[in-house]
Amino acid sequence: MSRPRKATTAPDHVPEADSDDALRAAVAANLRRLRAERGWSLDELGQQAGVSKAMLHQIELGRSQPTVAVAWRIAQGLKVPFNDLLALPTTNHDLVLRRSDAKLLTSGEGNFSSRALFPFDGPARTAEFYELRLKAGAVEAARGHAHGTTEHLVVASGSAVVTVEDVTHQLALGDCLVFRADRDHAYRNEDRTREAVLYLMMTYALPGQVHA
Numbered sequence: 001m002s003r004p005r006k007a008t009t010a011p012d013h014v015p016e017a018d019s020d021d022a023l024r025a026a027v028a029a030n031l032r033r034l035r036a037e038r039g040w041s042l043d044e045l046g047q048q049a050g051v052s053k054a055m056l057h058q059i060e061l062g063r064s065q066p067t068v069a070v071a072w073r074i075a076q077g078l079k080v081p082f083n084d085l086l087a088l089p090t091t092n093h094d095l096v097l098r099r100s101d102a103k104l105l106t107s108g109e110g111n112f113s114s115r116a117l118f119p120f121d122g123p124a125r126t127a128e129f130y131e132l133r134l135k136a137g138a139v140e141a142a143r144g145h146a147h148g149t150t151e152h153l154v155v156a157s158g159s160a161v162v163t164v165e166d167v168t169h170q171l172a173l174g175d176c177l178v179f180r181a182d183r184d185h186a187y188r189n190e191d192r193t194r195e196a197v198l199y200l201m202m203t204y205a206l207p208g209q210v211h212a
Helices: 018-038 042-049 053-060 068-078 082-086
Strands: 104-106 112-116 127-134 139-142 150-157 160-164 167-171 176-180 185-188 196-203
Touching: 018 042, 018 053, 018 068, 018 082, 042 053, 042 068, 053 068, 068 082, 068 104, 068 112, 068 139, 127 139, 127 185, 150 160, 160 176, 167 176
Parallel strands: none
Antiparallel strands: 104 112, 112 127, 127 196, 139 185, 150 176, 150 196, 160 167, 160 185
């Protein structure tokens, strides 16, 4: 999701928790499948994603859950939408996503979290919806996503500063920013007293419809 010039440095993974078992297992299975489909070794995937072979091995074994930043790098290396990496089995029934059951991806220091507000139901999805939370004073940085990706971001609580490459946008409560997310970008909460909550809709370009 974002980054100006490397505002924070996060470790490659966060401590495991029992509540994350389903998400960790899904990531492990999807990573093994996606890598096998490409016939890549762990070394080859590591070179594409910029993630160490040892870390990829731990994730594939289900022993480590990646942070948001690492998961994005792996998805980028595999050249798949983010949800392909986290996809859970398909359901044909109405689905309530309880906040209490949410599986969160967090930054290494725990200052940023991302909660999916949609079921991970397969690779055909072209739009994704997330709740983002930035603790007071937190910054979350990310490399550009796949070419043609667009982010639609609205501030639901507090305020935020979003940097897209070298351009900075100050967002107050209720403000919305739409930007091409195939460029480096970062989210920052400059308020030192309260958390910022943002809602993000991410759309991927259809084949033949990427930005020039």
